[in-house]
Amino acid sequence: MRHPTCPGAYLYCMEIINGNSTAKIIKDEIAQEVQSMIRSRLRQPHLAAILVGSDGGSETYVAYKIKDCKEVGFRSTLVRLDEDVTETSLLEKIGELNQDPDVDGFIVQLPLPDHINEQNVITAIDPCKDVDGFHPVNVGKTVIGLPSFISATPYGIIELLKRYNIETSGKNCVIVGRSNIVGRPLSILMSQKSINATVTVAHSRTKDLKKVCSEADILIAALGSPEFIKADMVKEGAVVIDVGTTRVPSTETKSGFRLKGDVKFDEVAPKCSYITPVPGGVGPMTRVSLLSNTMIAVKKKC
Numbered sequence: 001m002r003h004p005t006c007p008g009a010y011l012y013c014m015e016i017i018n019g020n021s022t023a024k025i026i027k028d029e030i031a032q033e034v035q036s037m038i039r040s041r042l043r044q045p046h047l048a049a050i051l052v053g054s055d056g057g058s059e060t061y062v063a064y065k066i067k068d069c070k071e072v073g074f075r076s077t078l079v080r081l082d083e084d085v086t087e088t089s090l091l092e093k094i095g096e097l098n099q100d101p102d103v104d105g106f107i108v109q110l111p112l113p114d115h116i117n118e119q120n121v122i123t124a125i126d127p128c129k130d131v132d133g134f135h136p137v138n139v140g141k142t143v144i145g146l147p148s149f150i151s152a153t154p155y156g157i158i159e160l161l162k163r164y165n166i167e168t169s170g171k172n173c174v175i176v177g178r179s180n181i182v183g184r185p186l187s188i189l190m191s192q193k194s195i196n197a198t199v200t201v202a203h204s205r206t207k208d209l210k211k212v213c214s215e216a217d218i219l220i221a222a223l224g225s226p227e228f229i230k231a232d233m234v235k236e237g238a239v240v241i242d243v244g245t246t247r248v249p250s251t252e253t254k255s256g257f258r259l260k261g262d263v264k265f266d267e268v269a270p271k272c273s274y275i276t277p278v279p280g281g282v283g284p285m286t287r288v289s290l291l292s293n294t295m296i297a298v299k300k301k302c
């Protein structure tokens with residue numbers, strides 16, 4: 001429906017969800033809690049990261065994680081292993097971190113080199129220190145609604161919906177993408193009793209994807225295909241959450257690349273009630289959720 005006095009605009013009042021400012025609020029909450037722990041003479045929360053090799057993207061993500069730790073007063077440790085490290089050596093390092101009482105939680109940055117079996121690595125992490133929430137024990141607990149570490153992107157998206165008071169109960173939620181890290185866990189969370197959405201998980205074999213998407217009250221694009229979601233796939237007034245962060249070359253940035261979302265923002269945004277931008281939407285929430293999970297690990301709540 002078009003706006004009566006402004007023919008170019010839709011009737012809905014569109015709001016851009018600000019992931020940066022929401023993440024900053026959560027970060028400040030965590031920083032305050034850390035300060036009060038230190039005042040009570042408790043030790044600093046400690047997050048460790050294992051980085052195998054020197055993939056450009058992984059280096060950047062791990063550097064952000066370390067920066068985030070510093071900003072909230074966490075201790076952080078980066079364990080660097082050579083690209084050609086054996087799976088056995090990596091598993092030994094994981095065993096050490098599992099046993100180290102000074103480490104509250106840790107992650108192994110993915111992807112790993114081809115000669116290492118990712119699932120063996122994830123399964124070797126103590127579920128109580130698995131702040132990525134990738135261990136089958138944590139995934140299983142999430143499925144049946146027990147306290148668990150929830151992987152950072154789904155956790156961040158749920159937090160955004162809550163903090164923006166977006167109605168989810170009875171809403172038709174379509175998630176495009178079924179990855180173990182985002183689409184699948186998010187589909188579980190969105191259908192839980194506290195959220196109460198009716199969930200469809202769409203994927204590459206879904207028939208008439210345009211029709212499926214255009215029936216969504218909440219459309220979550222997590223397929224990793226830049227600008228895949230166009231205006232004709234979106235219902236007027238929908239809430240659109242863009243999880244895409246594909247790096248594309250750019251001459252306009254110092255790094256030589258910029259991030260592109262899965263949603264064609266300029267044409268989709270005018271139809272939405274809420275939409276997350278890329279960058280500045282889901283990304284900062286993913287980062288802060290790792291810190292939230294580390295606080296949960298500190299309190300031994302999972």
Ligand code: GUN
Nearest residue numbers: 107108109110111132152
């Ligand atoms: N690679 C891309 N995203 C992630 C993440 O959330 N955790 C880890 N460990 N590796 C990643």
